[in-house]
Amino acid sequence: MTKKWEDNFDALLTWLDPDHEKAGQKHEEIRHSLILIFEWRGCYDAEDLADETITRVVSKLPEIVKDYKGDPALYFYGVAKRLAYEVSRRQQARVELEDPEKLRAPGIDTEEDDREAVHECLDKCLAQLSPDDRELILLYYQRDQPTISYRRELASRYHLAPNALRVRVHRIRATLHTCMKKCLGKAK
Numbered sequence: 001m002t003k004k005w006e007d008n009f010d011a012l013l014t015w016l017d018p019d020h021e022k023a024g025q026k027h028e029e030i031r032h033s034l035i036l037i038f039e040w041r042g043c044y045d046a047e048d049l050a051d052e053t054i055t056r057v058v059s060k061l062p063e064i065v066k067d068y069k070g071d072p073a074l075y076f077y078g079v080a081k082r083l084a085y086e087v088s089r090r091q092q093a094r095v096e097l098e099d100p101e102k103l104r105a106p107g108i109d110t111e112e113d114d115r116e117a118v119h120e121c122l123d124k125c126l127a128q129l130s131p132d133d134r135e136l137i138l139l140y141y142q143r144d145q146p147t148i149s150y151r152r153e154l155a156s157r158y159h160l161a162p163n164a165l166r167v168r169v170h171r172i173r174a175t176l177h178t179c180m181k182k183c184l185g186k187a188k
Contacts, residue, residue: 008058009163015065016072027163028148030054030073034080041084049087051170053080054163121183125176132158137172140165 013023016030034053038046056079057064068075126134139154155165 008061009161011061011065012058015061026073027054030076033073034076037077037080038084041088043084043087047166048170048173049083050080051163051166053083055167056083117184118180121180122176124183125179128179129172129175133168133172133175137169137176140169 013020013027016026017023031050031054034050035046038049043049053076057076064075126138129137136154136158140151151165152162155162158165158168160168
């Protein structure tokens with residue numbers, strides 16, 4: 001699976017531009033534009049959605065390259081539009097409580113309790129990760145806004161392509177998110 005994904009990513013770079021250096025720059029420009037698109041649409045996880053868009057395009061690349069004419073960036077934007085629509089539909093499907101404060105026991109400092117519960121759950125979930133994944137996710141988010149050079153350094157350290165690093169971090173975050181939801185659900 002990984003080999004096929006790497007082959008498809010190489011094909012993606014070739015599709016963006018025959019010169020790998022220019023293709024890498026184009027890839028970063030497209031990713032940045034995707035992040036902006038998702039931010040403009042009010043998505044709190046814009047970077048993850050941009051990565052998801054790129055992953056979807058990479059997985060469909062063999063079918064796309066045959067017939068697609070025009071600027072590849074436009075194809076990415078179309079996929080991003082559909083993904084934003086999916087996210088919007090998922091958010092609309094969620095049932096919201098009228099007043100969640102009514103459900104809490106009176107006289108309890110919920111903000112402090114919630115913060116402690118979140119920290120405890122995060123510690124438990126981090127402990128469940130493999131040592132490599134735990135180290136990577138902690139290093140990746142060690143800085144508030146990881147710079148491109150910092151991400152490249154991490155990718156080099158883990159012998160990954162920059163996009164493969166983002167995908168791996170995305171998957172680790174998804175695992176942590178699922179674990180946190182389960183843990184916080186039990187804590188309440």
